[in-house]
Structures are given as structure tokens and as C-alpha cells.
Amino acid sequence: MxxxxxxxxxxxxxxxxxxxxxxxxxxxxxxxxxxxxxxxxxxxxxxxREGYRSRSAYKLLEIDDKFHFLKPGARVVDLGAAPGGWCQVSVTRTHALDGRGAKQGRVIGVDMGNMAELPGCTVMKLDFLEEGADDRIKEVLGGEADIVLSDMAAHATGHKQTDHLKIMALCEAAVDFAVDVLSEGGTFCAKVLRGGTENELLTLLKRHFQSVRHVKPKASRADSAEMYVLAQGFRRQSEDEE
Structure with a gap:
């Protein structure tokens, strides 16, 4: 690669x-x-040609080229990671394989299915929605995450409205997970679909992050309803605020 x-x-x-x-x-x-x-x-x-496991790697490359959150030494959790394209990008940009000390990142790829091993990445076969999954991941990570990524898509039914609701529900579950594992100032980046229920998700994100924006990388097909939400500056809330 x-x-x-x-x-x-x-x-x-x-x-x-x-x-x-x-x-x-x-x-x-x-x-x-x-x-x-x-x-x-x-x-x-x-x-x-360049050794990436999926074309979606270029989506993350484009987003990070613009917003620069995959820094050397960052700790990353990639949800629904298989086949591993986003993990490959994360390993390289955080120096998880070749860094030293505080400049060496840590990447965990989480997926319910099988994913081939990847140098510089810890692969966990796990449902992130399971009770206690967040604690298990933080234990392996060695603390809280700096970045939570999700390029997950629910299995399509062919019914546009149903598929939209499923992927948005999955994204909201990823937000809940991110709130449990992110460190102060952390970043969340996930796939969403245009279709009319984005406001609820944006309201949820704005409660926890300083900056929330939609991003449509060039590698995302123009005729696709998919786009990405990028939330930065995680703020851990007190029990009174919640």
C-alpha cells in the first residue's frame, strides 16, 4: 500500500x-x-493499484486531507471496519505501525464479521452494541479514543425509506458509542444518508460536539444519497447537562 x-x-x-x-x-x-x-x-x-482493501479508503483520505484529524499518535476506533480500507488509512496517518512513543497511534477495527489481519491494527470480532463492548474496546485501546469512525451501512432491503431509517438508526447507535469512549476534544466521522431524518441526528451531535458539518467527498458517487457527518471537539457532559 x-x-x-x-x-x-x-x-x-x-x-x-x-x-x-x-x-x-x-x-x-x-x-x-x-x-x-x-x-x-x-x-x-x-x-x-495502491493496495487499499476498498474504494472507500479514498473517502476518508479526502475528508482527512481537508480537516486533518488523523494525527500521529491518535487512538482510533473504526466501527464496521471490514474489509479494512479505513483502518489502512488510519494506521498510516496516525503512525500506528512506524511511530515511536507519543507519536505512535493505535487503531482498532471492530466488526461482527471476519476481517483479515492488518499490520498496525488490532482487529476485534465484536458487536459494538453489546453491553460492555465500550469498556472492552477501551481496555484494548489503553484508554479513551481520540477518533471514532463509522462507514457502516445496514443491509439494504430495496425499500428506500426503510433503508434510510436503518442506516440513520445505525449512525445514532454509533454516536451513543462514541459518547461513551471518546476523550475530550475527540472526533466522530460517520456515513449518513440524505432523506429527511437528519435533524434528529444533528441535534444529538450538537449536544456533544463543538462543530458538526456534512461532507460529500468526491470518492462518494455523485448519484448516491450517502454523505458523511463530521463532528469535532467532543465535550463530555455532566450528569446535570444530560
Whole structure:
């Protein structure tokens, strides 16, 4: 994997002949469309070329290039981490593998499913919603987290409104987890969907963070409703404030 500070990604102005799937044998129309999109996606090609496990790595790279929260020495928890693209970016930018002392970061990838081991990252097969999961993660992390990431998406049903509600509920659960594990001044970054229920999430985040904004990186497909919420400056509230 190349150094993420010098990652080229898709080359601007690069021309490529469009690949079409010639046969739809044993494939549905939606499967053919998905395959064609993957074959013609410059971020998919860049991820293969540069050694990232997923094209979504470029979303985190773009967000961090602009807001600079993945600092050397930071402690990171990535929820729903598989296959590990965001963990790869976090390991490199926090110097979890090659840092020394206070400049060596710590990255934990949490997922209910299996995720291949990654140098510089501790992989935990765990449901972060389980009782006591936050304490287990803090124990492995060696304290509170500086950053909680979530690129999770609930399994799609095909019903737009239902899928929207599911992913927003998942994001709200990630916020609750972040409130339990983040250190003062910490950062939360998670995938959300446009669709009409964002206000409740923003209200929740503004109670706990100094700055809350939406971000749409270029690597996020233009025709997708997905975007990212970035909340910075975590404030631990007293029991009276809660």
C-alpha cells in the first residue's frame, strides 16, 4: 500500500475506455449494472493499484486531507471496519505501525464479521452494541479514543425509506458509542444518508460536539444519497447537562 500522504488515486483527466459486461447469464439486471459500475469505477482501479482493501479508503483520505484529524499518535476506533480500507488509512496517518512513543497511534477495527489481519491494527470480532463492548474496546485501546469512525451501512432491503431509517438508526447507535469512549476534544466521522431524518441526528451531535458539518467527498458517487457527518471537539457532559 502506498503512503496515503502521497496517494495519487484516480488521475485527473485520465481517459479510459468504458468496459461493458457482454453477458448477463445467471445475473439480474441490477447485478450487471453493479458489475459494470465496478469495472468502470476509477476509485476501484486506484484501490487495486495502491493496495487499499476498498474504494472507500479514498473517502476518508479526502475528508482527512481537508480537516486533518488523523494525527500521529491518535487512538482510533473504526466501527464496521471490514474489509479494512479505513483502518489502512488510519494506521498510516496516525503512525500506528512506524511511530515511536507519543507519536505512535493505535487503531482498532471492530466488526461482527471476519476481517483479515492488518499490520498496525488490532482487529476485534465484536458487536459494538453489546453491553460492555465500550469498556472492552477501551481496555484494548489503553484508554479513551481520540477518533471514532463509522462507514457502516445496514443491509439494504430495496425499500428506500426503510433503508434510510436503518442506516440513520445505525449512525445514532454509533454516536451513543462514541459518547461513551471518546476523550475530550475527540472526533466522530460517520456515513449518513440524505432523506429527511437528519435533524434528529444533528441535534444529538450538537449536544456533544463543538462543530458538526456534512461532507460529500468526491470518492462518494455523485448519484448516491450517502454523505458523511463530521463532528469535532467532543465535550463530555455532566450528569446535570444530560
Amino acid at each position: 502506498s503512503d496515503s500522504k502521497n496517494t495519487k488515486g484516480p488521475i485527473a483527466g485520465e481517459r479510459k475506455l468504458r468496459v461493458r459486461v457482454k453477458t448477463a447469464k445467471k445475473k439480474t439486471v441490477s447485478q450487471v449494472r453493479w458489475l459494470e459500475r465496478q469495472l468502470n469505477d476509477p476509485y476501484v482501479a486506484a484501490a487495486k
